[in-house]
Amino acid sequence: MESKTKHYYIDSSINTRGFGSQKIARIAFYMKVTMSAPGKIALFGEHAVVWGQPAIVSAIDRRVHVTVEGRTDSMIKISAMDLHVPGVVLTFQEGNKAPVIETDYGRIVNAVAYVRKAIDVCRKHLSLSADKGANVTIHSEMPVGAGLGTSAAVSVATLAAYTRLMGHELRPEELARLGHITELEVQGAASPMDTAITTHGGILYIRPTKPDPYIETVGVPVALPAIIGYTERESSTAEMLRRVKDLRNSNPRVIDSIMSSIGEVVESAKAALISGDLFTVGKLMNINHGLLESLGVSSKRLNDMVYSTRFAGAIGSKITGAGGGGCIIALCPGKEAEVSTAIRIAGGMPIQSRLSKTGLKLESLEQ
Amino acid sequence: MESKTKHYYIDSSINTRGFGSQKIARIAFYMKVTMSAPGKIALFGEHAVVWGQPAIVSAIDRRVHVTVEGRTDSMIKISAMDLHVPGVVLTFQEGNKAPVIETDYGRIVNAVAYVRKAIDVCRKHLSLSADKGANVTIHSEMPVGAGLGTSAAVSVATLAAYTRLMGHELRPEELARLGHITELEVQGAASPMDTAITTHGGILYIRPTKPDPYIETVGVPVALPAIIGYTERESSTAEMLRRVKDLRNSNPRVIDSIMSSIGEVVESAKAALISGDLFTVGKLMNINHGLLESLGVSSKRLNDMVYSTRFAGAIGSKITGAGGGGCIIALCPGKEAEVSTAIRIAGGMPIQSRLSKTGLKLESLEQ
Numbered sequence: 001m002e003s004k005t006k007h008y009y010i011d012s013s014i015n016t017r018g019f020g021s022q023k024i025a026r027i028a029f030y031m032k033v034t035m036s037a038p039g040k041i042a043l044f045g046e047h048a049v050v051w052g053q054p055a056i057v058s059a060i061d062r063r064v065h066v067t068v069e070g071r072t073d074s075m076i077k078i079s080a081m082d083l084h085v086p087g088v089v090l091t092f093q094e095g096n097k098a099p100v101i102e103t104d105y106g107r108i109v110n111a112v113a114y115v116r117k118a119i120d121v122c123r124k125h126l127s128l129s130a131d132k133g134a135n136v137t138i139h140s141e142m143p144v145g146a147g148l149g150t151s152a153a154v155s156v157a158t159l160a161a162y163t164r165l166m167g168h169e170l171r172p173e174e175l176a177r178l179g180h181i182t183e184l185e186v187q188g189a190a191s192p193m194d195t196a197i198t199t200h201g202g203i204l205y206i207r208p209t210k211p212d213p214y215i216e217t218v219g220v221p222v223a224l225p226a227i228i229g230y231t232e233r234e235s236s237t238a239e240m241l242r243r244v245k246d247l248r249n250s251n252p253r254v255i256d257s258i259m260s261s262i263g264e265v266v267e268s269a270k271a272a273l274i275s276g277d278l279f280t281v282g283k284l285m286n287i288n289h290g291l292l293e294s295l296g297v298s299s300k301r302l303n304d305m306v307y308s309t310r311f312a313g314a315i316g317s318k319i320t321g322a323g324g325g326g327c328i329i330a331l332c333p334g335k336e337a338e339v340s341t342a343i344r345i346a347g348g349m350p351i352q353s354r355l356s357k358t359g360l361k362l363e364s365l366e367q
Numbered sequence: 368m369e370s371k372t373k374h375y376y377i378d379s380s381i382n383t384r385g386f387g388s389q390k391i392a393r394i395a396f397y398m399k400v401t402m403s404a405p406g407k408i409a410l411f412g413e414h415a416v417v418w419g420q421p422a423i424v425s426a427i428d429r430r431v432h433v434t435v436e437g438r439t440d441s442m443i444k445i446s447a448m449d450l451h452v453p454g455v456v457l458t459f460q461e462g463n464k465a466p467v468i469e470t471d472y473g474r475i476v477n478a479v480a481y482v483r484k485a486i487d488v489c490r491k492h493l494s495l496s497a498d499k500g501a502n503v504t505i506h507s508e509m510p511v512g513a514g515l516g517t518s519a520a521v522s523v524a525t526l527a528a529y530t531r532l533m534g535h536e537l538r539p540e541e542l543a544r545l546g547h548i549t550e551l552e553v554q555g556a557a558s559p560m561d562t563a564i565t566t567h568g569g570i571l572y573i574r575p576t577k578p579d580p581y582i583e584t585v586g587v588p589v590a591l592p593a594i595i596g597y598t599e600r601e602s603s604t605a606e607m608l609r610r611v612k613d614l615r616n617s618n619p620r621v622i623d624s625i626m627s628s629i630g631e632v633v634e635s636a637k638a639a640l641i642s643g644d645l646f647t648v649g650k651l652m653n654i655n656h657g658l659l660e661s662l663g664v665s666s667k668r669l670n671d672m673v674y675s676t677r678f679a680g681a682i683g684s685k686i687t688g689a690g691g692g693g694c695i696i697a698l699c700p701g702k703e704a705e706v707s708t709a710i711r712i713a714g715g716m717p718i719q720s721r722l723s724k725t726g727l728k729l730e731s732l733e734q
Contacts, residue, residue, distance in 0.1 A: 247650070247654075250647075250650075251635055251647075251650070251651070251654070253631050253634075253635065254628065254631045254632050254635050254651070254654060255654075257624075257627055257628040257631045258628045258654070258658070260624055260628075261621065261624040261625045261627075261628050261661075264620050264621045264624045265621050267620075268618055268620065268621050280617075280618075283614070283617075283618070284618070284621070286661075286663060287614075287618070287621060287622075287625070287661045287662075287663070288661070289660065289661070290657050290658065290659070290660030290661025290662065290663075290665075291625070291657065291658070291661045292657070293656065293657030293660045293661070294628075294653075294654045294655070294656070294657025294658045294660070294661065295654075295657065296653060296654070296657075298657075299674075300670075300671075300674040300675075300678075303667075303670050303674065304667075307666075307667040307670065308667075311667075
């Protein structure tokens with residue numbers, strides 16, 4: 001992977017030390033771990049899951065790869081590549097929480113924040129000292145900040161890779177939990193569903209019980225041919241979660257009732273998925289879209305994509321993820337080409353992607 | 368009014384009898400009653416009110432006028448004018464339920480059906496014989512079938528006028544109830560709210576208790592500057608009610624929960640209206656719109672108008688009425704001009720209208 005990605009060294013202090021050319025040689029002396037984790041789409045229940053309701057999510061076959069290699073010093077160097085914006089390298093030093101070089105690449109800085117926090121969470125959990133640095137390289141096959149769960153994938157893959165590098169191996173449930181803590185600390189509020197799905201893969205029904213969420217694999221007897229429509233985010237996930245929280249706090253009875261309605265949609269959808277009743281799944285997606293609309297997380301662009309895909313033959317279409325721009329998911333057996341075209345006409349980008357069974361995966365381990 | 372409207376005599380049998388020129392003279396011999404009733408907008412709770420939830424509706428200053436005059440024979444002649452489609456005259460004779468001349472004017476025939484049924488309901492209620500015919504003239508200041516409650520206004524005004532013609536006078540509550548029965552018999556399902564608001568006027572909170580709905584006037588201490596956006600209906604009210612019923616019957620738990628959520632919105636909105644908190648009223652309108660979207664009664668055109676008016680400065684915007692095309696209502700203090708423009712840009716027609724206190728009204732009574 002290293003040879004295929006292009007580095008943009010922003011931290012000149014690293015360049016002057018000549019790490020760029022000597023890195024390959026150093027690998028022989030230090031362990032290097034690459035973990036990958038899938039993106040996800042929320043089929044049902046996003047937002048409401050933050051408020052105690054169940055949700056159904058599916059992994060997709062677009063993944064985030066995180067490579068962690070040891071360093072002799074305490075420095076943490078983070079390189080983010082192929083994140084659909086120019087790559088960037090940031091360097092942190094202990095006792096200096098802000099990146100050495102600030103950039104305008106808001107989303108990348110955001111992705112980097114998850115790496116940084118994941119390493120902190122990992123060190124705290126394993127009682128590791130902060131004197132062992134690492135080079136972390138992130139590579140993504142999907143747009144960052146699109147609501148496809150890149151931040152959860154980055155968090156969990158980083159946790160898994162860093163843990164391995166430090167000679168530990170945690171259970172998947174533990175990694176998912178620590179990933180959720182990472183997201184919570186970066187975002188303020190977070191759903192446990194993103195970190196669970198990126199860890200386990202497949203289609204999961206999740207109920208956010210305490211202390212750990214109840215997770216159940218949903219076996220679907222038929223294929224779920226779906227197209228994702230992506231449009232640029234207007235607001236971040238954190239912003240959307242905060243808006244829903246504000247709306248909820250100013251109208252608790254109304255919003256709690258809507259959250260319960262979403263919970264009912266999820267329960268019905270679980271039964272429809274298990275019985276392979278795609279038509280009902282589609283109808284419930286449309287209902288769930290309206291409920292998300294009522295929470296104020298839709299936008300004109302998202303609605304245009306949702307309606308266009310329905311016109312084009314999708315049997316169900318809804319926002320997937322936090323909303324405020326981002327992605328829609330259209331269930332469209334036999335109409336994939338028409339629905340892709342409809343998404344382009346509505347100003348979005350269709351993302352070819354299949355639902356995937358593969359969760360967190362060890363890609364390579366070098367001594 | 369007679370002199371201002373243009374008649375299109377389709378029933379040639381009437382023309383050959385020469386009624387066209389002799390009608391004015393005949394008025395002197397028969398009593399003639401003109402009643403008017405206002406259109407309405409649903410501020411909150413449409414659809415859910417059919418399923419037992421409360422709703423809030425407001426009368427508007429666009430009205431339907433119904434003139435009823437006695438005949439010496441048993442014939443009922445219905446003339447519909449100014450219904451934003453060419454006028455039409457249909458003649459019914461006892462024992463012959465279908466109109467003598469069939470036309471393609473689906474909406475007019477629909478309006479005519481309410482007149483016909485209202486007279487039947489009235490005769491049955493007052494145990495009147497069917498041998499007293501009448502000429503009924505309908506004149507509307509708003510588009511028919513736009514969700515502004517023309518059918519309820521036609522039903523109630525016809526009931527009131529025909530009752531008076533027959534020498535009876537019913538209480539407003541009784542007229543509203545008979546109007547609801549009329550709508551139920553024509554449509555199969557109907558909300559009691561349209562007939563209640565057109566009878567009483569003002570802003571009403573309605574809970575559909577049995578046998579009679581609980582009705583309460585909502586006093587609002589501030590003006591509610593609103594613009595109605597109209598787009599042609601794609602589906603009738605009856606069709607939209609049936610679709611929601613089908614959706615409900617196939618997913619009772621989900622849809623009942625959404626109906627309860629709408630009920631919560633209505634209760635919160637009532638409190639916000641009474642306290643004059645327009646900002647909260649607007650937010651609740653947006654929430655209610657999403658819940659209607661989840662019931663599948665929105666359309667791309669309606670959503671375009673809703674989003675455009677929000678961009679233009681509306682503090683709340685939603686479908687009003689049955690959906691499937693029809694009208695939206697945007698609450699837009701200080702932004703009326705911008706919101707009207709936004710509605711035009713989105714392909715709709717802004718309807719200048721004020722919320723009105725005036726309900727059913729006797730316009731004229733001639734002996």
